[in-house]
Amino acid sequence: MKKFSDNSVDLIFADPPYHLQLPEGRRLKRGDGSEVIPVADGWDKFESYEEYDSFTENWLRGCQRVLKPTGTIWVMGMYHNIFRVGKIMQDLGLWFLNDVIWVKIDAMPNFKCRRFTNNHETLIWAVKNKNCKNYTFNYEFLKMMNDGRQMKDTDWTFPICRGPERLRDENGIKSHPTQKPLKLIQQVLLTASRKGDLVLDPFMGSGTTAVVAHALHRNWVGIEKEKRYVELANMRIENYIQTK
């Protein structure tokens, strides 16, 4: 297997497993009796926080190595995992630029009424190390698209991935449990990359990053452990190229 060169990637977008720790065997039902299908795949199962931390440190270390000094890394998460991930990123010397809040507008309500509705995910945006000042940030473009005002870390409001964009199998079952919306990844690439840049997604899943990168004329590399998702992503990308 060919090894990535050091300092070779312009932008990394990572949506790692969230380590949700849902209790086994419990079912959450909506008021109409229908069942909420949880993320219960093997790739989100870890024995302990320690195992999750070790997994996290390993892939982050690799990402930091291949990231250019002018590049940036984006890591998504929710409260289950993002604090552990962020702490490990800091320990590795990655230097935070912002934590951006993706506010959803149609998230699932809290059925048990014992907490606030989970209506956001957090994106940590960082450079390779503290000394990296010359990173790509398309400030003027974002400002223009934001009514002439500087973009804020709370200005990212997009719907979750649903409707025709959501990939489903022949039975209508969603093909990937955590497919991310195209607009979210588009915003990441428009913020911090240029035409011709190399984009890496170490958890490619259904291939959203690849599709967006292709559409915006960025080069891309995706990594995915589950063979069925690699096939899914390949089909999706081929479809996109043909129908465009």
Add this chain to the structure above:
Amino acid sequence: MKKFSDNSVDLIFADPPYHLQLPEGRRLKRGDGSEVIPVADGWDKFESYEEYDSFTENWLRGCQRVLKPTGTIWVMGMYHNIFRVGKIMQDLGLWFLNDVIWVKIDAMPNFKCRRFTNNHETLIWAVKNKNCKNYTFNYEFLKMMNDGRQMKDTDWTFPICRGPERLRDENGIKSHPTQKPLKLIQQVLLTASRKGDLVLDPFMGSGTTAVVAHALHRNWVGIEKEKRYVELANMRIENYIQTK
């Protein structure tokens, strides 16, 4: 010194030092030549991440000990520190309910145009441990005050602390660099405490928590290391009681 009893506190609100790591000697100036006054107090200075982590684990361990199984703890922070704090909270066994986003509406812009405007702070809301189910959460009240809709973790929008509410000395200099808005603390107490409950603020600062607790008929205990802030908070509370 009398020691707090185990399991004796109904609600903890903690706004710890953020460990900002601003470069020494550098000045950030506005276009008109005026200077941005940074948070550069000794209490926010730590030698390293390790020292900050150790400090954090110590105070959190104490908070967890005194927190009732029916109580909750709220911890505020920004991207500089909140990820480390959250990871340590999870390691201690504190169980997260939500991460709530306080969206500001009038935060300082990013003068250098190299990042997004920092326009939010994060509040982690947690219970003593995973098994605590019977915590205080005034769900119906919040729903009523939110136009009949379930409150979301992104529904907290308050201005920063300025205007007449902001404490200043005779020269107009702010008395505390990080005074929090009354409405923010009010929202915390209205969410997760009842009349007569005991509220603990381990970083009392200018005493905002005490004033709000008094106004909402909660009992309170505040801890503060800096003598000048203790005096400031005492004066503020006396003023509030007299003028009410």
Add this chain to the structure above:
DNA sequence: GCAAGGCATGAATCTACAT
């Protein structure tokens, strides 16, 4: 008295270049 405009300021890991 009222409206318009000037000015101060806020938890900031905020630049580029020369020595």
Add this chain to the structure above:
DNA sequence: GATGTAGATTCATGCCTTG
């Protein structure tokens, strides 16, 4: 690499001055 200095740049709000 650390340090010093010149230089370019921002948004919402509220108080105060001016007309």
